[in-house]
Amino acid sequence: MIDISILDVFPVLLKGVSVTIQVLVLSAIFSYLIAFIAGFGRLSKNVLVRKFTGFYIEIFRGTSLIVQLFWFYYAIPMLFNVQVGSELMAGVLAISLNYGAYMSEIVRGSIIAVDKGQREAATALNMTRFQQMRLVILPQAVRMMLPEFGNYLIQILKATSLVSLIGMTDILYHGNMLRSTNIAMAPTIYLLILVFYFILALPLIFLTRKAEDISKKGVASS
Amino acid sequence: MPQVMDKEVKQGVQQDEPIVKYENICKSFGDLEVLKGIDLDIMPGEKVALIGPSGSGKTTIIRMLMTLEEPTSGNIIVNGKNLWKMNKNDHLVRANDKHLRQIRGDIGMVFQHFNLFPHMTILENCTTALIHVKKMEKKEAEERSMKMLEKVGLGDKFDAYPSQLSGGQKQRVAMARALVMRPQVMLFDEVTSALDPELVGEVLEVIRDIAKDGEMAMILVTHEMDFAQEIADRVVFLDNGVIAEEGTPEEVLEKSNNERLQSFLHRFRNGNGV
Ligand SMILES: Nc1ncnc2c1ncn2[C@@H]1O[C@H](COP(=O)(O)OP(=O)(O)OP(=O)(O)O)[C@@H](O)[C@H]1O
Ligand SMILES: [Mg+2]
Numbered sequence: 001m002i003d004i005s006i007l008d009v010f011p012v013l014l015k016g017v018s019v020t021i022q023v024l025v026l027s028a029i030f031s032y033l034i035a036f037i038a039g040f041g042r043l044s045k046n047v048l049v050r051k052f053t054g055f056y057i058e059i060f061r062g063t064s065l066i067v068q069l070f071w072f073y074y075a076i077p078m079l080f081n082v083q084v085g086s087e088l089m090a091g092v093l094a095i096s097l098n099y100g101a102y103m104s105e106i107v108r109g110s111i112i113a114v115d116k117g118q119r120e121a122a123t124a125l126n127m128t129r130f131q132q133m134r135l136v137i138l139p140q141a142v143r144m145m146l147p148e149f150g151n152y153l154i155q156i157l158k159a160t161s162l163v164s165l166i167g168m169t170d171i172l173y174h175g176n177m178l179r180s181t182n183i184a185m186a187p188t189i190y191l192l193i194l195v196f197y198f199i200l201a202l203p204l205i206f207l208t209r210k211a212e213d214i215s216k217k218g219v220a221s222s
Numbered sequence: 223m224p225q226v227m228d229k230e231v232k233q234g235v236q237q238d239e240p241i242v243k244y245e246n247i248c249k250s251f252g253d254l255e256v257l258k259g260i261d262l263d264i265m266p267g268e269k270v271a272l273i274g275p276s277g278s279g280k281t282t283i284i285r286m287l288m289t290l291e292e293p294t295s296g297n298i299i300v301n302g303k304n305l306w307k308m309n310k311n312d313h314l315v316r317a318n319d320k321h322l323r324q325i326r327g328d329i330g331m332v333f334q335h336f337n338l339f340p341h342m343t344i345l346e347n348c349t350t351a352l353i354h355v356k357k358m359e360k361k362e363a364e365e366r367s368m369k370m371l372e373k374v375g376l377g378d379k380f381d382a383y384p385s386q387l388s389g390g391q392k393q394r395v396a397m398a399r400a401l402v403m404r405p406q407v408m409l410f411d412e413v414t415s416a417l418d419p420e421l422v423g424e425v426l427e428v429i430r431d432i433a434k435d436g437e438m439a440m441i442l443v444t445h446e447m448d449f450a451q452e453i454a455d456r457v458v459f460l461d462n463g464v465i466a467e468e469g470t471p472e473e474v475l476e477k478s479n480n481e482r483l484q485s486f487l488h489r490f491r492n493g494n495g496v
Contacts, residue, residue: 120290121337121396125351125403126327129319135350139341 005188012178013189013196016171020200023088023160023170027095028153034100039107053104060101066162069094073166091163099156106148110141143215150208154201161197171196239302241266241328241406241439242287247296249282256282258463260296264407269433269440271450271471274460275486280443283460284409287441288331289322300325301406327355330405334412336392338384338399344371345380348399356403363402370398374428390421394428401432408432410442422446429453447490451475459483 041053060068073090077083114137122132164173175193179186240263249257256279264270272280285291287298289305298305307314308321339347348367352358358366371377374394384392393413400408410429414422426449433440433453444450450457450471457474459467467480475487 115337117333117335117337118339120288121333121339123290123326124288124329124331124333124400126323126355127351128323131354135354136339140339143341 005185006192009175009178009185009189009192012174013171013192016169016174017196017200019163019168019170019173020157020160023091023095023163023168024157024200026088026092027099027156027160030092030096031099031103031152031156032149034096035103035107038100038104039111042104042108043111056097057101057104060098065094065098065159066165068098069162069166087163087166087168090166091160091168095156095159095162099152099159103149103152106145106152107141110144111137113144114140146211146215147208150204150211154204154208157201157204158197240264240299241301243297243299244283245297245299247283247286247298248294249279249286249291250294256463257293260465262458262465264439264441266406267437267439269453269455270442271454271457272441272443272460273445273447273450273457273486274466278460279463280460281411284331284411284441284443287407288329288409289326300328327403328406329409330400330403330407331409332393332396332400332411332413334416336384336389336396336416338392338396340384343381343383344376344387344395347384347395348402351399352402367398367402370402371395373431374398375424388421389417390424393417393425397425397428397432405438407439407441410440410444412443412445415445445490447475447487459486461486 038053038057041049042057044050044053069091072094073087118136118140119132122136127135160170161172164170164176167173171193175189179189242262242264244260244262247257247260248255260283262283272283274280282291286293287300287305293306297307303325304314304317305322305325306317308317309315339350342350345364345367348370349360349363352363352366353360356363368377368380371380374397376391376394376398379387379391379395384395387395397413413429414425417425426446429440429442429449430453432438442450442454452471454471456468457471458465459474459478459480461482467474467478467483469478474483478484
C-alpha cells in the first residue's frame with residue numbers, strides 16, 4: 001500500500017525540483033552579491049552610505065522573510081504601481097535582500113577581523129588602497145567568510161520553500177497540491193518532501209565542510 | 223634650460239642634503255602628547271639607531287615616515303618633498319593618498335611582528351608588490367626575489383607558507399620582502415624583540431649584511447645596545463618626547479653625562495631593559 005503511494009508521490013515532487021534549484025541558485029548569487037555590497041557599505045568612509053546600509057540591514061533583519069515576500073509580490077506592485085515582475089523575481093528579490101542583510105555582517109566582520117598589521121605591511125609596500133583590499137585583505141577575509149557562507153547557503157535552500165506561497169511550483173507546492181486532493185497521503189508526502197530537501201542539502205553540507213577546511217588552512221596568524 | 227638646471231640641483235640635493243628631515247614634529251594621541259618637537263636629519267646611506275624607554279615615541283617616529291601615522295604638527299621632508307602636505311592652488315593642504323604614494327615608494331619598513339601575508343608563499347610575499355606596485359614582469363620579479371631570499375638564507379623555502387617558518391625565518395622573509403623594493407630608507411621597528419633569544423642572531427646577521435652594502439639609509443629602533451654600537455653611524459636617545467641626546471655611538475653610549483640616558487643604559491646592562 002505504502003509502496004504504491006510513494007511511487008505516486010515521487011514523480012510529482014520531482015517536477016518541483018528544478019524550480020527549487022533555480023530559486024536557490026539565483027538567490028544564493030544575489031545574496032552573496034548584496035552581502036558584499038552592503039558589507040562594504042557599512043565600512044564606507046561616507047556617513048550617508050554607512051547609515052543607509054545600516055538602515056537597510058536592520059529593516060530586513062528585523063522583519064520576517066515571509067512578510068517581505070508578500071510585500072514584493074502583492075503590496076509593492078499595488079502601492080507603487082511598479083511591476084516587480086514574475087513570481088521568480090519577487091521570490092529571489094525577497095530571499096536575496098533578506099539573506100544579503102544577514103551575510104553583510106559576516107562580510108563586514110571578516111574584513112575588520114583581518115589583522116591591522118596586514119594593511120600596514122601593504123601600505124609599507126606602497127600598494128594603493130584598492131590593491132590592499134584586493135591582494136591582502138579580501139583573500140584573507142573571504143577565507144573567514146566561507147564557513148558561514150556555507151551555513152547560510154543551506155538556510156537559503158530551506159527558505160526557498162516559501163516561494164510556494166506566491167504560487168511558484170517548487171517541491172513544496174507540488175506536495176501541497178497533491179495533499180489537497182488526497183489528505184490520506186499527507187504523511188508520505190511530507191516525509192518525502194523532507195527527504196528531497198535533505199538530499200538537496202547534502203552537497204551544500206559537503207561544500208560547507210570543504211569551506212571550513214580551506215578556511216583553517218588559509219589564515220594562520222603571522 | 224630650466225630642466226637641465228633642475229636636474230643638476232636635484233643631484234646636488236641627493237648628495238649633500240638629508241634624505242629625510244623631521245622639522246619640529248609633534249604628535250599627540252588624544253590628550254597624550256607623545257612627541258614634543260622632533261628635529262632629525264637622516265643623510266643618504268646613514269645608519270641611525272633610535273633608543274629610548276618604552277613609550278617614548280620611537281615607533282611613532284618611524285611610523286609617521288612610513289605614512290602609518292599622521293603628525294599633529296611639523297613637517298617631514300623626504301628627498302626635498304613634504305610628505306604630509308601638498309600644494310593645492312598655492313596652498314599647503316593635507317596630503318592625499320596619491321601624494322603619499324608618490325613619496326613613500328622610497329621608504330621601506332620591517333615590523334616587530336613581521337606582518338607577512340599568510341595566504342601567500344614566501345616567494346609571493348616578495349613578488350606581489352614588485353608586480354602590482356612596480357609593474358615588473360613576473361619573471362623578473364621572481365628572479366630578483368629569489369636572489370634576495372638566497373641572500374637572507376631562505377632560498378630553499380620559496381614555496382613554503384609563512385606559518386611553516388620559525389620566527390627568525392619569518393623576519394628574514396619580511397626583510398627580503400622590503401628589500402626587493404629597493405627603498406632609499408629602511409625602517410626597522412624592534413625587529414628582534416618578538417623572537418626567541420636563540421633566533422635573534424640570525425636576524426641581526428642579515429641586518430649587518432644589509433648595512434655593509436652601504437647605500438641604503440637605515441633607522442633602527444632597537445633595544446640591542448651592542449648591536450646599535452656596532453652598526454650605527456649615529457645614536458639618537460629619545461626621552462619624554464624630545465631628542466635628549468644624539469651623537470656617535472661612542473659619544474652617546476659611553477661618554478654621555480645625561481642622567482636619564484645613564485639610568486636608561488644602566489637598566490639595560492642589568493638585563494631588565496625591555
Ligand atoms: N594609535 C595610538 N593610540 C593611542 N596611543 C598611542 C597609539 N600609538 C602609540 N600610542 C602611545 O604613544 C606612546 C608612544 O608609543 P610608541 O609606540 O611610539 O613608543 P615606543 O617608544 O615605540 O615604545 P616601546 O619601546 O614600548 O615600543 C605610548 O604611550 C603609546 O601608548
Ligand atoms: Mg615601539
